Amino acid sequence: MPELPEVETTRRGVAPYAEGRVVRDLVVREGRLRWPVPAALPDLIRGQKIDRIERRAKYLLFHTRVGTLLVHLGMSGSLRVLQGVPPQPMKHDHVDVVLADGNLLRYNDPRRFGCFLWLSPGEDHPLLSSLGPEPLSDEFCGELLFRRSRGRNGPVKSFIMDGHVVVGVGNIYANEALFLSGIRPDRAAGRISAARYEQLANNIKQVLTSAITQGGTTLRDFVGGDGKPGYFAQQLYVYGRAGLPCKACGALLREQRLGQRATVYCVTCQR
Structure with missing residues (x-):
């Protein structure tokens, strides 16, 4: 499964195309991931600007003014940048984050062990609350x-x-x-x-x-x-x-x- 370096590589690959961009739409083709994609998620993030993308452990955090999109790649997932006219979705292309500039982030996950969840401002989510320090931080020694x-x-x-x-x-x-x-x-x-x-x-x-x-x-x-x-x-x-x-x-x-x-x-x- 993607480990910390793979998730950080994904963050660095996605950030230049997504940070500072407005989310035009969130298209959910298959919401039955490890945790069901909230039905309200497209309405929550639509029209919001992605201020920054952070990594915490193996989670990607897409921060906006009104909340944070929490993404996990699961055991076999990937999040790719598609520019211009995107190809038709494949069988395991479950979620698209469509940006206002025409680009999109496509989430593919054959095993459906990842997640797309929403955190309200200040929310301490159970998936993040008990995590240890980051291994590349000064705290870890x-x-x-x-x-x-x-x-x-x-x-x-x-x-x-x-x-x-x-x-x-x-x-x-x-x-x-x-x-x-x-x-x-x-x-x-x-x-x-x-x-x-x-x-x-x-x-x-x-x-x-x-x-x-x-x-x-x-x-x-x-x-x-x-x-x-x-x-x-x-x-x-x-x-x-x-x-x-x-x-x-x-x-x-x-x-x-x-x-x-x-x-x-x-x-x-x-x-």
Whole structure:
């Protein structure tokens, strides 16, 4: 599914075409998403100017004067900019945000696990209220991970993927950051030192920043707001490489399931 770098790539691709533009219409062809699209949503946003587009975790927030459109891409969704005369909608093109300048944002989601919801000004939505800090913010650091991990016996990989601890560290990037930090993903979170957590926090920032710069990771469905794929997959050290040689030491990479997610690691490089 699209993870934080893919969502940030989408935000950066869409923002130049949507910020400062007025929404002429919202066309909902299929409203049965993970949460039903509110019937009143087109009337709420029609005629409103999109002041700015913000990302919070894996959510996109389209801020207007009268409220905020909350968008999630789900497991297989994409939001693309279409200029000029748009092509006829395909089977899974569920929502169009039609802009007054003639361009539109088209939401495609084969599995319908995304959402289009509305937040009134000042509303604290349950989807956002309990989220942890952003991983690229100053608030996120090794000391925070060390403090929140005390007494936890679960795997460190599951710990850093917990959105209450820190948002947006999805499966791909958790695998990669743990490899760069030399930490086995199944090691108990509460048994890792402050120094190693500082290294892990820095590597999480590095991996996510690199992925954003390169447009995300193309795995099956993802494309950015401009319709182009991401390219970070070319630099993956462990994710998706089970049974292949480690790029650092040559040992064969192993795979196990942690939290029902594929987890790949090097028994030599990670302790």
